[in-house]
Amino acid sequence: MECPSCTFQNVPGLRECARCRSLLDLGQVDITPPRAGDHVIPLRFRSGVVILVGDAIDRLRSFRRSAASAINPDVDVPALLRTIVPGWGHRSVGLKRLGLCLTVGWIVLIVVAILLTGGLGGWPAYFALVGWHGLAVSLILGRPLTRCNILERAAVGVAVWTVLNLCIYLPAGWALHGLVHPFRVTGIINGPLLRNGDVVALTGRWNRPSQLQRGDVVVYVINGSNLTAAHAYIRPGFGIDRVLAVAGDQVTSDGVDIIVNGEPLPRELRPLRPAAFTPKFSLTVPEGTSIILASALAWAGHGEGYRGYIDDAAVNIAKVSNAAVVGKVMGRWRPFSRFGPLREDRDVPPARPATPATEGHP
Amino acid sequence: MNGRFSRLEFGSRPGDTTDQASAQAAHDAGVVEIGEPTRGAAHHHELADRAYRRGEFESALQLYTRALRNDRARVPAWVGQVQMLVELHEFAEGRLWSDKALELFKNNGELLAAKSQACSRQGDRKASLMCSDASVQAAGSSSYRWAVRGEVMLAGAEARARDCFEKSLAEPRADWFDRVVISRIYTFHAKHGAAAEFASLAVALAPAEPYAWLVQSRCCHALGNLVKAREAAARALEIDPRFVAARDAAARLDSAGSGRGLFNRLKGWLNG
Numbered sequence: 039m040e041c042p043s044c045t046f047q048n049v050p051g052l053r054e055c056a057r058c059r060s061l062l063d064l065g066q067v068d069i070t071p072p073r074a075g076d077h078v079i080p081l082r083f084r085s086g087v088v089i090l091v092g093d094a095i096d097r098l099r100s101f102r103r104s105a106a107s108a109i110n111p112d113v114d115v116p117a118l119l120r121t122i123v124p125g126w127g128h129r130s131v132g133l134k135r136l137g138l139c140l141t142v143g144w145i146v147l148i149v150v151a152i153l154l155t156g157g158l159g160g161w162p163a164y165f166a167l168v169g170w171h172g173l174a175v176s177l178i179l180g181r182p183l184t185r186c187n188i189l190e191r192a193a194v195g196v197a198v199w200t201v202l203n204l205c206i207y208l209p210a211g212w213a214l215h216g217l218v219h220p221f222r223v224t225g226i227i228n229g230p231l232l233r234n235g236d237v238v239a240l241t242g243r244w245n246r247p248s249q250l251q252r253g254d255v256v257v258y259v260i261n262g263s264n265l266t267a268a269h270a271y272i273r274p275g276f277g278i279d280r281v282l283a284v285a286g287d288q289v290t291s292d293g294v295d296i297i298v299n300g301e302p303l304p305r306e307l308r309p310l311r312p313a314a315f316t317p318k319f320s321l322t323v324p325e326g327t328s329i330i331l332a333s334a335l336a337w338a339g340h341g342e343g344y345r346g347y348i349d350d351a352a353v354n355i356a357k358v359s360n361a362a363v364v365g366k367v368m369g370r371w372r373p374f375s376r377f378g379p380l381r382e383d384r385d386v387p388p389a390r391p392a393t394p395a396t397e398g399h400p
Numbered sequence: 401m402n403g404r405f406s407r408l409e410f411g412s413r414p415g416d417t418t419d420q421a422s423a424q425a426a427h428d429a430g431v432v433e434i435g436e437p438t439r440g441a442a443h444h445h446e447l448a449d450r451a452y453r454r455g456e457f458e459s460a461l462q463l464y465t466r467a468l469r470n471d472r473a474r475v476p477a478w479v480g481q482v483q484m485l486v487e488l489h490e491f492a493e494g495r496l497w498s499d500k501a502l503e504l505f506k507n508n509g510e511l512l513a514a515k516s517q518a519c520s521r522q523g524d525r526k527a528s529l530m531c532s533d534a535s536v537q538a539a540g541s542s543s544y545r546w547a548v549r550g551e552v553m554l555a556g557a558e559a560r561a562r563d564c565f566e567k568s569l570a571e572p573r574a575d576w577f578d579r580v581v582i583s584r585i586y587t588f589h590a591k592h593g594a595a596a597e598f599a600s601l602a603v604a605l606a607p608a609e610p611y612a613w614l615v616q617s618r619c620c621h622a623l624g625n626l627v628k629a630r631e632a633a634a635r636a637l638e639i640d641p642r643f644v645a646a647r648d649a650a651a652r653l654d655s656a657g658s659g660r661g662l663f664n665r666l667k668g669w670l671n672g
Contacts, residue, residue: 042474043504058507059506071493074493133590
């Protein structure tokens with residue numbers, strides 16, 4: 039009996055070839071090859087209600103198997119994993135130019151997204167970045183995806199988008215915000231230091247200074263009792279101003295100048311916006327509080343008859359607990375022409391003290 | 401066997417629709433007329449090879465299966481099945497089937513080469529290299545074994561891949577179709593320039609083969625050279641007006657505009 043593989047002449051009756059061990063009796067051998075998409079659907083359950091559930095489970099399993107069959111066999115898994123950096127996976131499979139273009143484009147989009155964060159272009163830049171990364175992943179999956187139908191491709195697209203967002207970009211954004219928090223300044227009158235529309239970079243939750251210093255520019259929450267401080271709004275509920283004194287400092291005011299620890303405030307430590315009226319007071323800043331002399335003190339000049347009340351209210355407005363401080367301003371983010379540490383813009387005249395009669399609530 | 405029993409086919413089952421499907425596939429391949437009496441394994445194997453040489457992989461797969469129904473010991477038909485599964489991009493199934501065939505025909509060089517190709521296209525370079533090494537060391541030699549070795553090398557140093565392809569074409573029985581096989585290997589790995597080169601060699605060697613012209617048309621299209629692609633597709637249709645794949649390619653090229661051409665050029669540049 040001739041072996042079909044090595045043509046060795048074997049003794050009749052043998053099951054395997056004596057030379058190469060190939061099977062000689064092929065009568066019962068299955069000759070139909072397996073095909074992609076051949077899946078066994080489990081038997082259905084019997085009862086009426088369970089049939090519906092079983093049917094749905096069957097369809098999900100069939101879809102999962104067909105998706106797995108469509109994707110897993112052909113996917114270059116190491117290249118796919120390397121696509122965590124778009125273009126790396128492509129370079130590893132020999133598509134060097136494409137990989138380089140993907141990587142460079144990704145880096146550019148990251149920079150653009152970071153620069154535009156906090157503004158109107160932030161979210162579109164973010165979506166473009168995630169979309170670019172999704173494109174890189176889909177190019178690696180391209181060949182297997184050609185064997186999927188439109189619904190399966192859409193499902194893969196949604197899955198890729200979800201994984202990229204949940205596993206990479208949202209955690210990265212959260213981590214970045216832990217270090218730098220962009221904050222858009224609106225609702226203020228333009229001054230030498232800040233203008234409406236400026237985006238400042240605040241410290242994040244991880245690098246917030248435990249102790250504020252005199253002169254720090256901070257963003258703070260305005261609580262309910264300060265709601266009358268209309269001019270302190272930069273967004274509803276937030277104010278921005280300079281810390282004049284910290285816990286333990288002795289602060290006095292004679293109605294004209296502010297004296298901290300017996301010395302008048304130097305120019306660079308004055309409030310961001312001069313008040314129309316500075317109340318007379320003397321206090322020692324309690325623990326956990328910083329004096330932030332909000333421009334809401336403009337209201338302090340509203341009517342002689344209210345001076346006694348406003349003085350107290352103004353002092354209350356001026357005192358902000360450290361817990362209400364959102365973050366310290368590290369520098370200006372935008373406009374890019376004035377990117378960097380906060381510096382006085384000598385071209386902008388100093389803001390006039392606010393006159394409550396001409397400025398209403400925001 | 402003579403007489404009234406000479407046309408009986410042993411191994412066929414009543415109501416076997418695959419027989420009808422295979423006959424239809426052979427008819428679609430343009431190589432047999434409906435109503436011809438069914439033949440043995442050799443005949444179906446020949447039809448399968450013809451279908452393969454026209455790029456009709458699905459038909460070829462069915463015909464190889466048909467050939468095996470009549471003669472399960474026909475090793476080239478097993479090899480053909482694996483090759484068709486690989487050409488149809490069913491790499492996992494191809495690998496599985498090659499493993500099954502290798503259990504039956506141990507250390508068969510052609511089957512090892514087919515398995516190597518399936519592993520290589522799956523991205524399993526280690527397994528593909530092992531199988532390719534075993535394939536060239538096994539008894540015998542063929543263009544296919546060296547072409548597959550070239551594909552395995554293509555994942556690494558291209559110069560060595562080229563050597564293997566040259567060796568494949570130096571085999572005594574190498575013909576125009578081996579050049580087409582190499583061209584398709586390069587196309588799979590997105591090396592369209594090299595693919596076009598080997599497609600041109602195939603056309604030069606066999607200008608009467610429509611499939612060679614079709615492969616050249618596809619390579620030119622991938623490179624963004626629409627004019628040459630249209631010419632090649634038209635030539636394929638001229639040789640065989642019933643060639644469906646060539647007709648589809650020509651229709652696609654006709655609808656391709658300048659934007660598409662630019663996109664294809666960019667794609668070709670990005671893919672190196």
